[in-house]
Amino acid sequence: MKIRKLNRALHRDLGYIFFAMTVIYGLSGIALNHINDWNPNYVIQTKAINIQHTPIDHDQINREKAIALMNQYASGEKYKNHYFPSDTQLKIFIKDGSVTINTQTGSGVIETSKRRAIFHQVNYLHYNPQKWWTIFSDIYAVSLIILAMTGLFILKGKNGITGRGAWLTILGAFIPVLFLLLYYWKIF
Amino acid sequence: MMKKVWGLSIIALVLFSCGTKQQKENQETTTDELTAISVDKVLSNTKDYVEKELVVEGLVNHVCSHSGKRMFILGTNPDETLRITPNEKIGVFEKGLEGNTVRIKGVLKELIIDEDYVAQLEKEVAEGMDNEALHDHSGGDHDEEEESADDSSKIKQIEQMKADIAQSENGFDAQYWLEASEVEVVETDPTEKVASEEDVEEHEHEDGHAH
DSSP: OHHHHHHHHHHHHHHHHTHHHHHHHHHHHHHHHTTTTOOSSEEEEEEEEEOSSOSOOGGGOOHHHHHHHHHHHSTTOOEEEEEEEETTEEEEEETTEEEEEETTTOEEEEEEEEEOTTHHHHHHHHTOOSHHHHHHHHHHHHHHHHHHHHHHTSOOGGGSTTTHHHHHHHHHHHHHHHHIIIIISOOO | OHHHHHHHHHHHHHHHHHHHHHHHHHHTOOOTTSOEEEHHHHHHSHHHHBTOEEEEEEEEEEEOTTTSOOEEEEOSSTTOEEEEEEOTTTOOOOGGGTTOEEEEEEEEEEEEEOHHHHHHHHHHHHTTOOOGGGGOOTTSOOOGGGGGOOHHHHHHHHHHHHHHHHHOSSSOEEEEEEEEEEEEEEOOOTTOOOOOHHHHHHHHHHHSSOO
16 A cells, blocks of 8 residues: 555656656657658758859859849848859858859759757757766656556556556557567568 | 746746757857867878867858757868767757858767678668768768668668778778867958869869869
8 A cells, every 4th residue: 555655656756857858858759750851950941043144253252242142132141151062053151041053054042941949959958968968868768667667556446557557558568569570570 | 836836937948948059158169279270181181180189170061950960161172071070068069050160179080991890880770770970971061861861872871881991902991070079160351262163273283182
């Protein structure tokens, strides 16, 4: 009886303490699961442009000319720097982005990026930015195991681990095992 | 009691939202003690700098936006870049560093890539693991898709590694990158000309070869 009470208290308090961490890792987990489909850190926007007076002689492009060129197509942007990635390309860095121009054909693209709200922050945390964060997230990981274990013994009776709980626990464990059988051990 | 909880929540939220600003400030610490050297000098004398602390200056042409764990700075020849990774103190690089000239303090790291290493790498890729060696992008600028490279592009990279090893005199290839401990944004002279093809040609003539 006393152990069950301690179990409930531990489950309850760890649940409260690590509520925010669970949300953080849940969100960043979804973000990283789909890393090939989207960029969770930044909203990147591109806009095609076409420069009229081409070809552009690379030797003629200095800071002032690059700014003038940028202002024609990305007016109001703040110039940062420029360079020539190749014989046919000019890249002008602007605040939060860049303008890339094919100096022979005149085709180009303006790319700007903005931090994605919430996901930028949670993704930053997921990548273990500092040593103390790694320690804290390790504590969280151990606590998650404790939460899972204590969660099994919260209820007694037909909905507890000896009844419905057992079937649901087996179902939850079966899915990763099935995946391992199919794709890791490849026994089918 | 609830007032205290809300108070603590607001403090936590303020600290959380300031996190990225603090990180940016960390990246702008000073690197005064060592004299900055160029990317070209590092790339042409890599063996001399391995595991040594140095300060390198160059234009940031790309920061990996998916992870912020890699950044590339340009040499005189835009095809030659030096990969920068953050140490634990820095954590990640912000995309806003692109286009800035930066002075980076760090330790040059070396990875020897021989046949055994490539065999291990193939095994890891087959098991769906990632490896830092597959994020070299030494060809200068690269697009975002390469950051989340799929298996086919990883296999291509491994094939390229095999070809490089076969062509090498010593039977191995090597990758070099700078593990940064400090990043300082340098205010550039507005009248200064940025690397042009002419500069590259002059550089090639001086050295007798392109880096």
